[in-house]
Amino acid sequence: MNNKIFLGIDPGLHISGFGILKKEHNKTFLLESGFLKMNPTHPLPNRVRKFHDYFDQKISAFSITDLSLETPFLGKNAQNFLKLGYLRGILYLLSTKHSLVIHEFSPREIKQTVTGFGGASKEQVARVMVQFFPGLKSPDKLDVTDALAISLCGLWQQKRL
Amino acid sequence: MNNKIFLGIDPGLHISGFGILKKEHNKTFLLESGFLKMNPTHPLPNRVRKFHDYFDQKISAFSITDLSLETPFLGKNAQNFLKLGYLRGILYLLSTKHSLVIHEFSPREIKQTVTGFGGASKEQVARVMVQFFPGLKSPDKLDVTDALAISLCGLWQQKRL
Numbered sequence: 171m172n173n174k175i176f177l178g179i180d181p182g183l184h185i186s187g188f189g190i191l192k193k194e195h196n197k198t199f200l201l202e203s204g205f206l207k208m209n210p211t212h213p214l215p216n217r218v219r220k221f222h223d224y225f226d227q228k229i230s231a232f233s234i235t236d237l238s239l240e241t242p243f244l245g246k247n248a249q250n251f252l253k254l255g256y257l258r259g260i261l262y263l264l265s266t267k268h269s270l271v272i273h274e275f276s277p278r279e280i281k282q283t284v285t286g287f288g289g290a291s292k293e294q295v296a297r298v299m300v301q302f303f304p305g306l307k308s309p310d311k312l313d314v315t316d317a318l319a320i321s322l323c324g325l326w327q328q329k330r331l
Numbered sequence: 332m333n334n335k336i337f338l339g340i341d342p343g344l345h346i347s348g349f350g351i352l353k354k355e356h357n358k359t360f361l362l363e364s365g366f367l368k369m370n371p372t373h374p375l376p377n378r379v380r381k382f383h384d385y386f387d388q389k390i391s392a393f394s395i396t397d398l399s400l401e402t403p404f405l406g407k408n409a410q411n412f413l414k415l416g417y418l419r420g421i422l423y424l425l426s427t428k429h430s431l432v433i434h435e436f437s438p439r440e441i442k443q444t445v446t447g448f449g450g451a452s453k454e455q456v457a458r459v460m461v462q463f464f465p466g467l468k469s470p471d472k473l474d475v476t477d478a479l480a481i482s483l484c485g486l487w488q489q490k491r492l
Contacts (some may be wrong), residue, residue, distance in 0.1 A: 214421040215433065222424055244409040252403060255416015256423060262376040262422060263383055272376065 175201070176326060177229065177270075178238040179322025180313050181257040182208050183217055187313030187320040188225075190232050198325060200303045201232055203314050207313055214256070222260045229268045237261060237270045238324030273324040280323040295319050335489060338360070338390065338431075339399040339482025341474050342418040344378055345371050347403075348474030350482040351393050359486060361464045362393055364475050375417070383421045390429045398422060398431045399485030401438055434485040441484045456480050 173194055182186040189203040206224045208217045228234070244251050265272050275283075282288040285298045296315035300306050303318070328331065334355055341348040347369075351362040367385045369378045389395070400422065405412045426433050436444070443449035446459050457476035461467050464479070 215426045218420055218423040219427040242413060244405075244412075248405040248409075248412065251405075251409065251413060252416045252419070255413045256420030258413070259379055259417030259420030260424060262379040262417060263424070265376045266380040 174235050174325065175212060175232055176238050176321045176325045176328075177232070178223070178317045178319070178324060179261065180240065180317040180320060181221070181254065181261065182233045182313070183214070183221075183257065184208060185311070185313045186221060186224075186257070187311060187315075187317035188228070189314065189318030190228070190234070191325050193319045193328070198302075198322070200318075202228075203303075203306065203318055205311055205313050205317075206297050213322055214253070218260060221257055222264070225261070226264055226267070229264060229270070234268065234270060236273060236300075236328065237265055237322055238273045238275070238320045240280060240320050241274050243277075248310050263277070273327065275320070275323050275327070280319050283323045283326055284305045284319045292316060335486065336442070337397045337399050337482045337486045337489075338386075338393070338395045339478045339485060340386070341401065341478040341481060342382070342415065342422070343474070344375070344382075344414050344418065345369060346472070346474045347382060347418070348472060348476075348478035349389070350475065350479030350485050351389070351395070352479075352482045354486050354489070359463075359483070361466055361479075363389075364467065364479055366371070366472055366474050366478075369370055375471050379417050379421060382418055383425070386422070386423055387428070390425060390431070394432065395429065395431060397434060397485055397489065398426055399434045399436070399481045401441060401481050402435050404438075409466075433489065436481070436484050436488070441480050444484045444487055445480045453477060 176191045178189045184329040185262040186206040190201040192199045292312045299315040299318045337352045339350045347367045350364040353360045440448040442451040453473045460476040460479045
């Protein structure tokens with residue numbers, strides 16, 4: 171299993187950042203990064219569908235083998251937590267359709283892995299990502315650099331196993 | 332729109348009760364009720380997929396037009412709340428695929444509508460359901476009678492509009 175292609179996603183019903191990384195002969199390549207923006211005024215079912223179709227297509231187009239996610243924590247808003255569940259359900263469905271291996275990490279673990287400091291800010295994570303991937307347009311959305319960090323964490327943890 | 336076919340679901344990652352009701356010329360018919368049981372030791376993505384495929388098939392087989400759901404509330408277990416989100420995300424996805432109208436009610440509203448008392452117990456709801464639908468094997472799982480009540484609530488509220 172030398173060629174692994176990791177999709178890292180930071181899902182949201184407004185902005186979902188993503189980063190696609192390829193590991194080849196111990197080198198890491200950035201294949202694509204970006205975000206899906208959805209209109210918060212659109213009905214939830216339509217946004218859930220859009221999220222499904224968008225990542226279904228990305229997974230096929232890039233022959234993704236691994237999906238990397240952040241463990242969700244209940245914040246102040248229980249409804250947002252539930253809505254995050256909608257999108258994770260979709261990702262689980264897609265993982266079975268495309269036979270993806272799922273990796274999940276706590277936010278702290280991701281920050282520790284990519285910056286060396288578990289308490290790093292989103293801005294610090296973004297700076298490290300820009301250093302790793304000079305092709306990344308800077309400054310990018312923090313949702314995108316967050317997703318890249320999730321993807322990179324999956325890829326590195328994989329390497330260690 | 333005289334012929335409406337309501338699917339009421341009480342989703343769960345272990346047991347999901349459902350009830351399918353048809354409204355024809357102001358009469359209500361029970362088409363099917365039952366539950367999907369999933370093995371709690373199976374990986375979450377597989378259960379999410381099984382839930383998707385099971386209800387995808389039911390919706391097609393019964394030409395469902397309307398989906399009736401209970402508003403979820405955050406209980407003591409935040410992880411269960413999140414997992415409920417997975418299944419709701421799947422139902423949203425299916426609603427767009429099959430052009431279903433979604434109806435959502437609070438637990439209180441459902442109990443009030445079907446028993447006349449918002450604080451009714453699950454057992455009371457079950458007894459009323461058995462009276463309404465004598466074909467229902469009694470005693471049935473409370474997940475099934477709950478789902479039937481959700482379905483019936485949607486169908487009745489619909490009639491009022």
